[in-house]
Amino acid sequence: MDGASEDTETLIALVSSLLTVPAPKSDVLLDVIVRNNGNVQAAADFFNHGHEAGGVPKNVQSKKRKRPLGLDDWLSNSSPNASAIPSGSKRDDSNGEPPQHPVPLKAITHSSSSSSPAKPVVDLMSVLRQAPPVVQTTPRLPPLMLSNPSMVAQHTPCTMHLSILPPDLACRLFYTMVDLSRTWNRNKWWLFDRVVESPHRTCFYARRTDGVDTDEGWQEAAQYWYNGRPGDPPQVFPEPMEEACEIVERIVNDEMRKRSRLPLEWAGKGTEGQIWRANVAASNCYEGTKESVGFHSDHLTYLGPYPTIASLSLGTTRIFRLREVIPSDQISTRRARTFNIPLAHNSLTIMHAATQETFKHAIPPQPTLDPYKPLYPHPLDPSSSPEPSNCRINITFRFYRPDFHPKSIPRCKCNVPTILRPDMKNRQDGKADKYWWTCYAGAQNEGKGCGFWRVMDVTTEGRGPTIADLEGKA
């Protein structure tokens, strides 16, 4: 995943933790957070001191006299040493909101590369727990298994494409990535006051044709893949990944031509006139039943609004879980449904425009799995017989937009590049959606950031061309 996404729910949790009055509903909290430009303390002050002064309208006050929700309510009591992933559903909003102290970049870089955290690193899933229940009157819908491409297209903004690579290429790419994955790392970042670790291994790749050796922008982009931890320069696409990428690009372009485009989507073209091309890829390896990635939407920092992300699955079939984030104004009238999509070997899931703005996705732990039985022997040992494998390899091919080049990303008061996130809860279905640049220093700086928060404005920031520019509607 592109870093771990912190989102509006994290902001809400942080404001709730500062309240000395009964907690209002989350849409009210968010409204006040937005009006205070994302300043958690100012939003909390508004509730704490505004009530008596009549600052909060009657209809935004909670009817129930409840103990205010504290930070501890969001953190489970599990031992920080626990590295096993507990069973049962866990919330993953990933990173905590960057806190309040400005820190120079050097300190952050130093801290991220060599810090010895005060508390031991813990598995992310052992720190987070279920969100408090929202009072709901609409009926709960049971999770739905989307077992074929037409069901996926019917219920989600994604499409599913089966058996996309020649079988020998799919198998060779699987072996190549499993071999490479032995050196990949688990993502680590600060969540509130401790370091958490993603329960799977990941690696960031940049395509050679896109100036991997010369453009230091890729180095920064790679660093952000690892939640701001400095690391080695990005790897280039290994040969079978390049071969697969060309096939993936053709499928994505064919699919995109059939779909209507949204105003903030990128409207540039590739050298061969393609609507979409991949210039980077991130690969994930999940071994066994427990390795997973929690619910998140991908950071949009270099992808820009409404990205298309093409996700190739190889090896063992795992479930891809999708769940819509219901906008605040619809929360009492409809419920999100959980969709489970089995990702077979050699299948491509395209997360089309608006997936990151409207849904969260996860690869949950699962009780059992079917080992993948390769059809071909390992290319480095052609006389061996193929061994069944419990690994799933995922490669997400992405297009990092030139108008969101690392050089153009605003820096916060810590002098660290910010991250771009959509306002999922207050969206307008492509018409006037809001995106925020927020401080991300806290992910690596012992949880300390500056609280920087600014609305992204495509026009004043000189970004584009977008579809709206082309259509003259900007």
Ligand SMILES: O=C(O)CCC(=O)C(=O)O
């Ligand atoms: O493994 C997958 O299919 C999902 C990976 C993912 O969400 C990510 O890399 O952002």
Ligand SMILES: [Fe+2]
């Ligand atoms: Fe993701």
